[in-house]
Amino acid sequence: MRFNWLSEYVASTLSSIASTSPWRQLQQQVHQVQQLVPNPQAIYCRIRSSSAEALEHVLIACAVYLLVCLGLYKLTFWLSESRAPSDNNNAGGSRSGDDSGDRNPNQEAGGGLKQALQSGLRLRSVRLPKKAHMERVLLITAHPDDECMFFGPLIYSLTQRQGCQVYILCLSNGNFEHKAKVRRQELWRSCSKLGIPESNIVLMNATNLPDDPYVDWRPDAVASLILHAVESLDIQAIFTFDRDGVSSHPNHCAVYYAAASLCLANLLPKDCKFYTLDSINVVRKYLSILDLLCTCFMSTHWCILNWKEAAIVRSAMKEHQSQMRWFRWLYIYTSRYMFINSMRLINLSDVELEMQIHDN
Numbered sequence: 299m300r301f302n303w304l305s306e307y308v309a310s311t312l313s314s315i316a317s318t319s320p321w322r323q324l325q326q327q328v329h330q331v332q333q334l335v336p337n338p339q340a341i342y343c344r345i346r347s348s349s350a351e352a353l354e355h356v357l358i359a360c361a362v363y364l365l366v367c368l369g370l371y372k373l374t375f376w377l378s379e380s381r382a383p384s385d386n387n388n389a390g391g392s393r394s395g396d397d398s399g400d401r402n403p404n405q406e407a408g409g410g411l412k413q414a415l416q417s418g419l420r421l422r423s424v425r426l427p428k429k430a431h432m433e434r435v436l437l438i439t440a441h442p443d444d445e446c447m448f449f450g451p452l453i454y455s456l457t458q459r460q461g462c463q464v465y466i467l468c469l470s471n472g473n474f475e476h477k478a479k480v481r482r483q484e485l486w487r488s489c490s491k492l493g494i495p496e497s498n499i500v501l502m503n504a505t506n507l508p509d510d511p512y513v514d515w516r517p518d519a520v521a522s523l524i525l526h527a528v529e530s531l532d533i534q535a536i537f538t539f540d541r542d543g544v545s546s547h548p549n550h551c552a553v554y555y556a557a558a559s560l561c562l563a564n565l566l567p568k569d570c571k572f573y574t575l576d577s578i579n580v581v582r583k584y585l586s587i588l589d590l591l592c593t594c595f596m597s598t599h600w601c602i603l604n605w606k607e608a609a610i611v612r613s614a615m616k617e618h619q620s621q622m623r624w625f626r627w628l629y630i631y632t633s634r635y636m637f638i639n640s641m642r643l644i645n646l647s648d649v650e651l652e653m654q655i656h657d658n
Contacts (some may be wrong), residue, residue, distance in 0.1 A: 301609050310656045365377060367588045374590070377603055378423040393604045424455045424604045426641075429462065431534055431571065434526060438538040438557065439551040441509050442472040442485040442501075443618040448575060450611030451639040452537060455491030455601040465498045467527045469520060469553065474509040475593070477620050484618045491614035500527060503600075511548050520556035525565055535571045537641065541652050542577035544635070576640040589634040597640035608637050 384571035426432065435456055439445050445453060445466055456464045466489060482501060489499055502523060507515055528536065538557055543550025554574060556560065560566050576597060582589045593600050605612065612630045630636055 301513075318571050324510075339433055352364065361590070364588065367590050370594070371587050371590050371602075374423050374602060406599060423604075426455065426549060426598070426599075427571070427643075428536070429459055432456070432530055433461055433463070434463045434534050436467055436531060436533040436536045437551055438467045438524060438527075438536060439469070440539075440547065440553050440556065441470055441474075441616070442468055442481040443488070444468070444550075445485070446488050446611055448539075448635050449537065450492065450636060451601040451603045451608075452601050452641070453492045453494065454603060454607060454611060455639075463498065464494050464535070465500065465527070465531055466494060467500045467502070467524065469502050469504075469515075469523065470507050470509040470549065471501060471503045474508050474617070475620075478503075480620050484620060484622075487617040488532040488614040491610060492526070509549070513548075513551060515552035515556075517552060517556045517559055520552055521559050521565075524557055525560055528566065528570060533567075533570055536566075537573045537575065539572035540577050540642075544575060544577045553598050558644070558652065561644065561646060562649045564646075572644045573641045574644055575644060578634075583634060584632045586632055587637050589638060593634075593638050593640050598642055600640040611636055618652060 335511045342475055398518050406473075437445060437449055437453065441448070445468070453464060468485065471478040472485075485501065486499065490496070504519070504523075506519055524536070527533070536557065539550040541551060541554050541558075543554065557572060561572050566572065578589070582592060590602065593602075615630050615636075
């Protein structure tokens with residue numbers, strides 16, 4: 299009996315050790331984690347509700363962007379309508395005092411609103427340099443079908459200008475699939491649809507400039523052809539690809555670097571400006587008219603066609619029957635290059651910077 303106190307002490311010590319053992323602590327931690335972490339069903343329900351909410355926000359944002367672009371597209375052509383009739387009416391009203399009383403107040407209000415929006419928003423379907431600086435324009439392409447596949451809106455807009463002569467310099471005859479003769483006739487018909495006469499087309503047939511993405515064109519050979527065309531035709535502005543070539547085709551890029559080398563060497567005439575077509579990412583490339591908002595805010599010069607005008611460019615592209623594959627049909631109805639062209643003026647500092655990037 300005298301050892302009962304010892305057994306009681308040992309029993310109490312063991313119970314205290316068991317209550318503070320690592321296993322007991324681990325059990326408590328597991329229990330706490332189970333209380334904090336919900337069950338898998340609750341996690342699934344939470345993820346589903348969050349995904350549905352995010353998808354709803356994305357759809358709302360897309361719908362708003364669609365409405366804004368369509369509204370801006372309509373507003374652009376409304377503001378770009380010819381003001382010649384209104385100017386003539388105003389001139390007639392100034393000559394006759396009786397005619398001024400016959401004016402429609404709604405028309406005056408509409409004209410005032412249009413002028414206010416034109417001065418405030420500066421929206422135009424065509425925003426290019428002044429006509430005086432673009433009376434003789436040279437478009438430099440690499441292959442037949444480039445003129446309507448990439449530069450269609452620009453060519454159509456220029457040919458609609460009075461007193462503007464548009465020339466095409468195509469540096470290869472399109473003999474990649476041994477169809478040079480066929481593609482030559484297709485180029486002639488396509489340019490005719492765009493308003494370019496046959497006498498303004500220069501199609502090169504140089505053996506050192508084949509229509510082949512696996513052959514590098516020598517920049518000096520291309521530059522000499524460009525310089526000869528500029529000087530012989532008394533060109534005031536040239537338009538061609540930028541350094542990415544829209545589709546990253548090596549022949550397209552070679553045309554840019556050849557023209558840039560002329561600018562860098564100061565060989566172009568002083569009154570000849572150098573413009574390049576903007577290359578954009580794949581998402582914007584196939585947004586069609588929905589790229590209008592990005593174009594107006596990110597570009598300095600642009601041409602925007604309505605649906606009827608773009609149909610002329612599509613019909614010109616369809617003249618290249620030898621090149622019409624299934625993806626070309628998809629391209630002419632979804633690509634923004636069938637509706638919108640955006641360009642930028644290239645200066646000597648821009649060329650120097652891009653040449654450094656190219657060398658690196």
